[in-house]
Amino acid sequence: MRRIVVDTNVFVSSFFGGNPRRIIDLWKSGKVTICLSPGIVDEYVEVLGRLGITGEQELKELLGLFAQGFHCIFTGTTPRIRAVREDPDDDKFIECAVALKADCIVSGNKSLLAVRNYMGIEILNPKDFLDSYGSD
Numbered sequence: 001m002r003r004i005v006v007d008t009n010v011f012v013s014s015f016f017g018g019n020p021r022r023i024i025d026l027w028k029s030g031k032v033t034i035c036l037s038p039g040i041v042d043e044y045v046e047v048l049g050r051l052g053i054t055g056e057q058e059l060k061e062l063l064g065l066f067a068q069g070f071h072c073i074f075t076g077t078t079p080r081i082r083a084v085r086e087d088p089d090d091d092k093f094i095e096c097a098v099a100l101k102a103d104c105i106v107s108g109n110k111s112l113l114a115v116r117n118y119m120g121i122e123i124l125n126p127k128d129f130l131d132s133y134g135s136d
Contacts, residue, residue: 002133003073005035005097007090007107008043010126015053019126023106024062026133027071034072035100039092041066075099083118086111097121104129 006023013020026032045063053059066072078095090112093105097118104122106129107113115123124132 001031001033001071002104003033003035003100003102004129005040005093005100005102005105007093007105007109007112008040008047009108010106011044012047012051012053013108013126015048015058019130020108022130023126028065030071032071032133035096035102036066036072036074037078037092037096037099038074038076039078040096043092073100081118083115084111086114094118094121094123104132 004023006027010020010023014024015021023032027034048059075096078092078099081091081095081098083094084090087109090107090109093107093112094115096102097105098121102121104124105112106124106126108125113123113125117123122132
């Protein structure tokens with residue numbers, strides 16, 4: 001099963017459908033494992049809160065699945081990596097991917113996508129991820 005890190009923009013966009021929703025559906029159906037760190041989960045919740053999505057049943061369900069360890073793995077500690085020059089806050093996704101030996105990071109963030117590959121971990125947009133996943 002593929003291990004993936006899902007950037008916040010993809011996670012948040014999944015609430016509105018499209019390819020991000022398809023990626024979260026792959027996770028919910030057990031076809032991929034999501035890699036998480038405290039910083040990533042905190043950012044998910046914070047951004048969704050800013051958008052007013054805190055009371056949504058779907059958010060409660062997703063956070064409940066995270067808490068249960070449903071097709072996801074967590075790391076409490078990550079290496080310090082500086083790979084995303086334009087936005088160092090996005091390094092947390094690469095750090096999590098390295099710590100948990102993820103296969104790829106799925107992101108719509110241009111500065112993260114510009115890295116393309118870090119230590120063999122591909123950084124793909126949702127469409128490219130879905131295209132490559134379908135060919136596995």
